[in-house]
Amino acid sequence: MQKYADYIEQIEIESLWSGIRHIVWNLDPKVNILSGVNGVGKSTILNKVVKGLMQGGEFPSHLLKGVHIKVVPEDAKWIRYDVIRSIDRPLMSGDSMKKIVDVTVATELDWQLYMLQRKYLDYQVNIGNRIISVLQGGSTDAAIKAQELSRPKLLFQNLIDELFAETGKRLIRTKNEIAFTQIGEELLPYQLSSGEKQMLVILLTVLIEDNLPYVLFMDEPEISLHIDWQQKLIDMILQLNPNVQIVLTTHSPAVIMGGWIDKVTEVSDITL
Template identity: 75%
Template sequence: MMKYAEYIEEIEIDSLWSGLKHIKWTLDPKVNILSGINGVGKSTILNRVVRGLMQGGEFASNRIPGVRMKVMPEDAGRIRYDVIRSFDRPLMSGEMMNKVIDASVTTELDWQLYQLQRKYLDYQVNIGNRIIEVLQSGEPDSAQRAKDLSAPKRKFQDMIDRLFAATGKRLIRSKNEILFTQIGEELTPYQLSSGEKQMLAILLTVLIEDLRPYILFMDEPEVSLHIDWQQRLIDMIIELNPNVQIILTTHSPAVIMNGWMDKVTEVSDITV
């Protein structure tokens, strides 16, 4: 069985920007924030790293010429990862639109949420099966272990309810899919504001990784988010999955306000 990496230790990129620059970035195991002025290459660096990972998380130094990664443990051959992009643009791909049954899925964020809904159902089935197995084991602590298995989902639900409380929206917890109620009306995720969709997509992505070590890439996640949500973003992600490694680009000072200033790297600091 191929071993999964717990986190990325170092990223090297040769010949960036037509061979003019070389990137060498030593990463923190938990939080990494890439900053710099517009056009300096933050998103370019992130995109090159993501392109170096095969679907399913396999990676190799020669997958994308000039892109190398060191991981922990060093003999790992796969990386679990997710990518969050922030722009709520209309869906342009006919292939995507043909895959969607729900006509209310009209933007890229809607498409992300549509895919996450299906993964969320799989996550719940998996958790449910594990709970049944624990309860049937007859062990003295089986009730507590079953409660612990469902704790991340409750934490996610509580987070979303607190975040959306100002607009009166609450998750409908009696349903398996993500639905909301607001003043007696039922809402789908596609009826949320862009900021609400963005936050829901991020936290739902983190939840369904099921507390496993993995890497979360985020390109300017602050777009559309209220400044209070920006300040709390990193803390909420880590609270929901303490085993995540975050690698993000940002322009927003608010994202680093809650004690993350020492995790900021300027693009100029890793460019030679």
């Protein structure tokens, strides 16, 4: 049976930047923010860690591509993780991609949203089956347990509606797929602004992990986000899944506002 880690305790990278530097980074179980000026290597470190994880989240006990990861519990050999990058570039194969799907998928964020839509449907089926099982169990607190199972999805919907309220957009809660209404018109996620798509991608990614322990890697997630959204980002992620470990790079002071300054690590502090 695969044993999954709760979180990453330490990241060690050998021979970074052509063997000039060695990285040892001791991580907080919840929030880790890597900071530094442009070109100092924040994204390089993050990318190196992600590449050190094998398909499906398996990682070896030895150094793989110069990366060694210590986890809790220490005998776990797998880790659940997601990676979010914020640059919304046009798809290189946009024309062929449009032939595959029945919606306009033109950018990388559009493609992420399309894939997340499918996972969101699976998530709802799984939650629905669990609710039915609880209610059929006949326990005296069945209704309370069923309500608790529904809570993350409701929280996700409420967070999105709150964030998008200024532009008059609201989730259509009667639909199984993600769709919005704005002044009586129905909108697909692909019709949102880049910042709205980015926030939707982040919160959907967190939701469908279904409260399981996992690591969320984010490379400069603030790029497309309004400053108010940047300030709320970490809190919202932890609300949706208290079991997540966040590992992100950022240039934005707004992201660390609200009590996260002690979770900031400068690249120079972990470079040997």
